[in-house]
Amino acid sequence: xxxxxxxxxxxxxxxxxxxxxxxxxxxxxxxxxxxxxxxxxxxxxxxxxxxxxxxxxxxxxxxxxxxxxxxxxxxxxxxxxxxxxxxxxxxxxxxxxxxxxxxxxxxxxxxxxxxxxxxxxxxxxxxxxxxxxxxxxxxxxxxxxxxxxxxxxxxxxxxxxxxxxxxxxxxxxxxxxxxxxxxxxxxxxxxxxxxxxxxxxxxxxxxxxxxxxxxxxxxxxxxxxxxxxxxxxxxxxxxxxxxxxxxxxxxxxxxxxxxxxxxxxxxxxxxxxxxxxxxxxxxxxxxxxxxxxxxxxxxxxxxxxxxxxxxxxxxxxxxxxxxxxxxxxxxxxxxxxxxxxxxxxxxxxxxxxxxxxxxxxxxxxxxxxxxxxxxxxxxxxxxxxxxxxxxxxxxxxxxxxxxxxxxxxxxxxxx
Numbered sequence: 376x377x378x379x380x381x382x383x384x385x386x387x388x389x390x391x392x393x394x395x396x397x398x399x400x401x402x403x404x405x406x407x408x409x410x411x412x413x414x415x416x417x418x419x420x421x422x423x424x425x426x427x428x429x430x431x432x433x434x435x436x437x438x439x440x441x442x443x444x445x446x447x448x449x450x451x452x453x454x455x456x457x458x459x460x461x462x463x464x465x466x467x468x469x470x471x472x473x474x475x476x477x478x479x480x481x482x483x484x485x486x487x488x489x490x491x492x493x494x495x496x497x498x499x500x501x502x503x504x505x506x507x508x509x510x511x512x513x514x515x516x517x518x519x520x521x522x523x524x525x526x527x528x529x530x531x532x533x534x535x536x537x538x539x540x541x542x543x544x545x546x547x548x549x550x551x552x553x554x555x556x557x558x559x560x561x562x563x564x565x566x567x568x569x570x571x572x573x574x575x576x577x578x579x580x581x582x583x584x585x586x587x588x589x590x591x592x593x594x595x596x597x598x599x600x601x602x603x604x605x606x607x608x609x610x611x612x613x614x615x616x617x618x619x620x621x622x623x624x625x626x627x628x629x630x631x632x633x634x635x636x637x638x639x640x641x642x643x644x645x646x647x648x649x650x651x652x653x654x655x656x657x658x659x660x661x662x663x664x665x666x667x668x669x670x671x672x673x674x675x676x677x678x679x680x681x682x683x684x685x686x687x688x689x690x691x692x693x694x695x696x697x698x699x700x701x702x703x704x705x706x707x708x709x710x711x712x713x714x715x716x717x718x719x720x721x722x723x724x725x726x727x728x729x730x731x732x733x734x735x736x737x738x739x740x741x742x743x744x745x746x747x748x749x750x751x752x753x754x755x756x757x758x759x760x761x762x763x764x765x766x767x768x769x770x771x772x773x774x775x776x777x778x779x780x781x782x783x784x785x786x787x788x789x790x
Contacts, residue, residue: 401496401780401783403777403780404776404780406777407777407780408777409785411777413785415774415777415778416736416781418736419735419736421508421511421730421731422728422731423512424512427701428727428728429512429513429579430647430648430694430701430702431570431574431579431581431646431647431648431698432514432580432582432649432651432722433570433582433641433649433650433651434581434582434584435566435583435584435585435650436480436483436484436583436584436585436586436654436655437586437589437630437634437653437654438585438586438589438590438654438655439477439589439654439655439656439657439658439659440627440630440655440689441656441657441688442459442689443456443623443627444456444460446672448609448670449607449609449620450608451606451624452604452606452608453605453606455606455624455631457631458628458632458635459631459635461635462631462634462652463689463691465638465693466693466707467691467693467706467707467708467710467721468689468690468691468708468710469689469690469709469710469711469712469721470688470712470713471483471653471688471690471712471713471718472682472687472754473654473656473688473715474486474493474714474715474748474750475656476656476657476685476686477657478591478656479656480527480585480655480656481495481529482494482655482715483655483656483688483715485498485536486715486716487716488504488505488506488536488719489502489503489504489505489536489716489782490504490505490717490733490734490782491779491782492714492747492775492776492779493716493749494715498532499535500535500786501537501786501788502536502783502786503785503786504536504537505730505731506537506538506581507537507787507788508730508734509537510537510581511788513578514578514579514580514581515539515573515576515578515579515580515581516537516539517538517541517542517569517573518533518542519542519543519547519566519569519585520542520543520585520587521543521544521552521556521557521558521562521565521586521587522543522544522548522557522587523543523544523545524541524543524544529541529543538583542569544556548561548562548565551565556587556590557587558588559588560633562584562586562587562633563634563636563637567636567640569582570582570641574644574648575646588626588629589623589626591623591658591659593618593619593622593623593626593659594618594622595615595616595619595661597618598618598622599622599625600621600622600624600625600626600628600629601621601625602621603617603621605621606620606621606625607621607624612666612669613665613669615661616661616666616669616670619665620660620666623658634652637650638650638693641695642695644695645697646697647694647700648694648695648697648698649692649694649698649702649722649725650691650693651691651692652690652691653689653691653718654688654690655688656688667684672684678760686748692710692721692722693706694706702726702727704726704727712746712754713741713746714745714746714747714748716747717737717741720734720737720738720741733778733782736778737775737778737779739771740771740772742756743768744756744768744772747772
């Protein structure tokens with residue numbers, strides 16, 4: 376019942392027509408000209424990655440992963456983020472300002488892969504993406520998601536975006552977890568084995584995977600990871616909110632530990648590897664955001680702090696010694712706050728790669744407007760959070776909107 380295509384098939388003609396016709400022809404930006412956008416892109420040439428600079432890229436998007444240790448309102452009984460912070464200290468890290476809250480995973484996922492500001496584009500055929508670019512540069516392209524292949528139509532859309540192979544519950548993980556999505560105790564070891572095997576090839580690897588553990592809602596009665604008191608005090612909170620928080624924090628602790636284990640394996644690997652990890656959205660913490668409200672965490676989005684409370688998740692870019700030596704970068708430091716559509720720009724910048732024509736064409740926008748949010752908010756280069764742009768920034772934002780619309784409607788794959 377959660378698959379849109381199955382809903383369409385079961386309801387006959389009228390239901391799918393009414394629900395999909397509005398997406399059939401997406402509206403272009405005001406003043407958009409396909410010819411002008413094409414001419415703008417033609418000013419740039421997709422740059423090859425020098426053979427001696429090609430390293431393996433491993434991307435992992437963690438379900439509902441965020442760092443709640445920044446909130447003093449939570450009385451932690453232990454440091455559940457210890458392993459994550461260890462890896463973060465060894466990385467180039469910053470924050471994403473996602474377009475989604477507590478759900479809508481694919482928005483962040485596909486914005487990262489395509490460079491489109493919102494990943495909600497209705498993919499129906501091959502679509503320009505950074506996956507296709509890397510594939511054209513001789514990369515293997517693969518990934519894992521230990522849940523159903525039909526959810527968000529991933530089985531088709533992963534192919535449309537340029538992935539050669541993708542492992543889902545149905546074609547791989549069911550052997551470990553049956554009909555249920557596999558948790559991180561299965562996902563991370565199996566992903567690690569697959570990565571090591573693929574990196575043994577003569578071709579470099581681009582792998583992008585999406586975890587499932589951490590997906591809400593979380594039990595509000597008992598804690599699956601031990602006792603509630605092992606994770607938080609906050610005895611003044613309702614028991615239901617304490618249980619929700621404890622379940623989330625127990626999951627985060629387990630994920631952080633397994634992520635650090637993966638990094639340690641890659642650390643010892645002779646093959647050069649760059650790892651990019653990020654959360655897709657803030658977690659669900661009770662109906663009507665009850666746990667956030669009980670803790671006094673402002674989600675009003677009325678100012679910068681509450682906007683970040685609602686939309687921000689962490690990202691980090693980590694490299695093993697082999698990759699650091701090849702790329703001439705230590706991959707340590709504080710990265711910018713960005714929209715997910717610019718995370719690949721940051722990654723390529725750290726690797727010293729120019730990227731495809733689209734990435735080069737939107738470079739100025741990324742530098743001047745690192746956050747372009749679907750709510751209408753922006754973050755400017757000087758750190759100003761605003762909904763009112765200067766004339767020059769308005770022109771940059773419009774240019775970006777035209778370029779991304781052209782990219783979403785014109786497939787280009789350079790081999």
